Amino acid sequence: MNVYGKHYRTIWLKPDDPKVVQIIDQRPLPHKFVVEDLTSTDEMARAIKEMHLRGAGLIGAAAGYGMYLAALEAPQSSFATFMDYLRAAGEKLKQTRPTAVNLEWAVERQLAEIASRATIPAEGVKAALAVATEIADEDAEFCRRIGEHGVKIIEEIYEKKGDTVNILTHCNAGWLAFVDYGTATAPMYEAQKRGIPIHVWVDETRPRNQGARLTAWEMVQQEVPHTVIADNTGGHLMQHGMVDMVITGADRVTRCGDVANKIGTYLKALAAADNGVPFYVALPSSTLDWTICDGVRDIPIEQRGDDEVKYIQGLHEGEVKKVLLTPPESPAANFGFDVTPARLVRGLITERGIASASEEGLLELYPERRS
Ligand code: MRU
DSSP, rough: OOETEEEOOOOEEETTTEEEEEEEEEETTTTEEEEEEESSSHHHHHHHHHHHSSHHHHHHHHHHHHHHHHHHHOOOOOHHHHHHHHHHHHHHTTTTTSSSSHHHHHHHHHHHHHHHSSSSHHHHHHHHHHHHHHHHHHHHHHHHHHHHHHHHHHHHHHHOOOEEEEEEEEEOOOOHHHHHHOOHHHHHHHHTTOOEEEEEEOOOOOTTTTIIIIIIIHHHHHHEEEEEGGGHHHHHHHTTOOSSEEEEOOOOEEETTTEEETTTHHHHHHHHHHTTTTTTEEGGGGGEEEOOOOOHHOOOOBBBBTHHHHHHEEEEETEEEEEESSSSSOOOOOOOOEEEEEGOOSEETTTTTOSSSSSSHHHHHHHGOOO
């Protein structure tokens, strides 16, 4: 998508040095646009853990490139020791963030593909780069298709209403959270392309404010009409007919359709259900966890440091600064995600189409999973 009119993805190889992976460092956004070089698995693991980059799809792509960096630094003496090194690097990457299933999926895909495509370390390095590129390209393409499927819902609402479609979104499931397009945002961008008037309510999304900082920045870059709202506002807007639909992303969706997403999503889904507002979740298949059904019970919820709750970041006299919000001695709790039960979700927008949030609905789109 666009940054000051120039097309960017969120992760790529440095053009003049293919041993370096480049990312957009999301921490200083929207105030500063910084590109960061990553040259080792450790640097990639730190970038994921400390959220230089974030979002389920991008975390998956980063893990793919992290495994490529691991292949570059692995011992080249034998294929067995090369693979041992990769397995250990994969474990390190997997431990950085527990909730988004894309991370584990990308590491496992890399290990399986390298083992099947290579017999010596040099081939393993080439395979790791090829697979990292495939994961990133696939993520972008799947998001593009999500846009094509999701726009039909917006179109339908517009045909009935004959006026601007108001869409509420939570957190950042935009292109910054993926390789390109985003999931929740892809149908919005497609609607804009087709000339359907939309307006987006952007939840600020405390504590890290991914909505206020990142989604709003994307909307500015793409020239999508939007309004940032405090997290507590959605229910009020829904009661007054000011939200036509909700679209969020997801960090993990169980085979029965339960959705883990940024903390606060569940409350929006409850308000949507109470007000008859359709609540959709957009995700690529890399976010599906076919091994579990009950999300509330079985999805691990990341707990992060209390400083994200106690401090707030913003621009002050040209510098990005953090300021303390609470009494210094107050403890704070920081649960990163919550789970929205499938019963509150109107549909799951995937790269293959829109499924009902149920095991049967998902299996209709992914019949190869029946076995
Ligand atoms: O903690 P983050 O910023 O990595 O949160 C994950 C998310 O980006 C959101 O939950 C998002 O809505 C999911 S879509 C990638």
